[in-house]
Amino acid sequence: MSAQIKVAVLGAAGRMGEEAVKAVSAAADMELVASLGRGADLNEILEAGATHIVDLSVPAATEANVRFAVENGLHAVVGTTGWDEERRSNLEGLLAQHPEVGVLIAPNFALGSVLASAFAATAAKYFESVEIIELHHPNKVDAPSGTAVRTAELIAAARKAAGVAKSPDATDTQLDGARGALVDDVHVHSVRLRGLVAHQEVLFGGPGEQFTLRHDSYDRASFMPGVLLGLRKVSAHAGLTYGLDGYLELGQ
Amino acid sequence: MSAQIKVAVLGAAGRMGEEAVKAVSAAADMELVASLGRGADLNEILEAGATHIVDLSVPAATEANVRFAVENGLHAVVGTTGWDEERRSNLEGLLAQHPEVGVLIAPNFALGSVLASAFAATAAKYFESVEIIELHHPNKVDAPSGTAVRTAELIAAARKAAGVAKSPDATDTQLDGARGALVDDVHVHSVRLRGLVAHQEVLFGGPGEQFTLRHDSYDRASFMPGVLLGLRKVSAHAGLTYGLDGYLELGQ
């Protein structure tokens, strides 16, 4: 058996952090050795003997947290937002000096959502038509969701690379907005409904058939299997990996 | 047992007419006594001993066909479009002189679609949120579909009558069209996908729950159970009935 993975959770007092503390504690192959809230002394991580950190803090803190981990030879799994290209480029510079350390930064840890995006990109060139419907609670302020926009972009890029034409559409009379928003020529529809959490359907159509990928996120617990998978694999992926799909086996 | 219903099909050479000829012929309690194409002599109906007609002809012919039936004491089930308010008003004048005759004019004979609309209107006031998604083949030229617009109007009217507020929506940043078209403050989304026929979902949401009514129309055979139901009930509904829901038992 491999040794226990000794985990420090940073941002442990936040809602995601609380979930991570529970998930790591419950994993048979892991040991929760430290959980740090805002403003804690990062040296606690070293004193506790951690080999890995999970960073679920805030955009203002995450860069310092991750750099501290890398400088001390700890692997890092990062769910905090705010990692723009400049930050990632700087981090890669640091990782070049610590070639044995792995860092995973993932904008989304829900396995179903990551798989749905990857499969949508793979399927995109095999169908004449594709549209996206995303459905969320009515307190969401942006439409479409960021995930839907990224999925549409992936689909559009795959279709362009394969020389597939735009989805056919004979509409010549429409009420404004009926056909949704266009993201790189992919129609995206945003539904807002009390009671929902976060849901997305990618609908593909060809002659006589429909193929649908649907992901339902009911609870933020959905991120934890992806966080645990990241912790189990990060030491085998030295350097920076951006996106959980980099750790999944997606071919046959 | 009641006597056989002796049916003449008008517009029998059209696609709907062909289906009606098959459906009437297969019904144990009916007899197909005549099937007339375009330009046929309406007296054939009388010579054949019909007690009922099914009119599936064309807008230019339907009014004359139905008036002929009423004047000769025959009940009529009508699926042809073109019955605007003026035509219906004129027909009601004629029916007043033939008080024993029943006429059913229905814009939609698919039982599932008619029930979905009726249930949507009933449910409308019990939920905070409601939206409609309709999905069709990509050769359709209008968006949203006429059925979706009528369903939205029914829902909006029911909510206004009950004093229910608009569906909540915190969207403040959106790509143009993402939130769909607004029909009387009900959001309606139109999907166009190769392979589809005609499909509609009405989605209701309240705290912690979602309630969905979905209708899938795969084939024009879906209209025939409604046509047969109309033929069986029209003699018991003297005068003009507009909409198949007038013949359905929709309460408990």
Place this chain on the structure above:
Amino acid sequence: MSAQIKVAVLGAAGRMGEEAVKAVSAAADMELVASLGRGADLNEILEAGATHIVDLSVPAATEANVRFAVENGLHAVVGTTGWDEERRSNLEGLLAQHPEVGVLIAPNFALGSVLASAFAATAAKYFESVEIIELHHPNKVDAPSGTAVRTAELIAAARKAAGVAKSPDATDTQLDGARGALVDDVHVHSVRLRGLVAHQEVLFGGPGEQFTLRHDSYDRASFMPGVLLGLRKVSAHAGLTYGLDGYLELGQ
């Protein structure tokens, strides 16, 4: 404007009770005047000036709670289980002596679920085929769910009353269990999946069309709109009403 509804919540420390305390407190037309946990003195209800009680206690306590309310002229909305026919019959005897008092006992307060059952019963006789799929979390110990069994019974009764035949089925070779359980000749399928809460689909099929009623319960907050609706209507329904559908306007 009508006067405030002054509500005492019994069983206020339970999970449903906590939700009710929040929901009543948030309702503009209600005032939460008392919330009682297990073993509290029922006289607190009277001292607080309640006009209505919500009973979400336990089977061992609910009968005494409701009888106390009725004897003191208070209306009661009851979500606790355990009201078998004998208890209901006894309660009706007591209500005969208090003809101005209303009691609602409801096995299910989720509006979407109650509407789905009622619509399923109404639609049952209009389609050749019907089956039920219920989907729950994998910790559920019984299959099918009680709601699915009751829905199947309602559908079967409606079809028998209308003389509709069993759903057609040409299956002659099957793996044991593939076609689900039979409840009064209605096929019922039970799915158990990690991540789910409580979901049900009733699928109707006729020539060329499908009609589907789906209810998703994501959270026990889904019961609160039904509890509030009960509180608003119970004073207008003297005597015992069993089932929230008795308060809904389900016809057109």
Place this chain on the structure above:
Amino acid sequence: MSAQIKVAVLGAAGRMGEEAVKAVSAAADMELVASLGRGADLNEILEAGATHIVDLSVPAATEANVRFAVENGLHAVVGTTGWDEERRSNLEGLLAQHPEVGVLIAPNFALGSVLASAFAATAAKYFESVEIIELHHPNKVDAPSGTAVRTAELIAAARKAAGVAKSPDATDTQLDGARGALVDDVHVHSVRLRGLVAHQEVLFGGPGEQFTLRHDSYDRASFMPGVLLGLRKVSAHAGLTYGLDGYLELGQ
């Protein structure tokens, strides 16, 4: 530009054959040079100058048809059933003597169905729970469908290879059949409903999320994009390929 693909359709009078004749005729990069019914002289294929055949004949004829094609240096795309292991082994022997010829034998040409199976196998190890629901018209005599059984076997094999436990299930009281059929420990449910054609859902569940792959087959036209894709790729895949997924790019 590549030269035209010159196609002979065998079994051209059958229902699938008729679709293939239409699809090949409509493809810009193909030319239909021959269409042969039952009992036709295979030399017609050579006289017409075909470079490829599509075999959609019957099990009794398909082996001779394909061997004839291979012996004459023509590539073959085969949708006829009846290719058991012995026949395939014999064909591979023949192909060894014609190393430039490609043959594709596919039990299923619907791209959505093939992708759904492949994605289900890939996703299988990432979720705690998985079940399958297949839905068909009520004239189908077997349950579950062959596609559902194969999908369950693929999923089960992938989970076993990865050491994933059976889906959790606390059911201890059930009506016989409620939990479906077991195929290698995967629960499979078969719905039969008038109006449906052929539909399948694979449902995966993990903590707080659900991931669903759905395929709807509405019409046998759904096989044609796969047949055309096979014709375009078969010359680049010398030897025997079994299953259309062998020609799809399924990784990222």
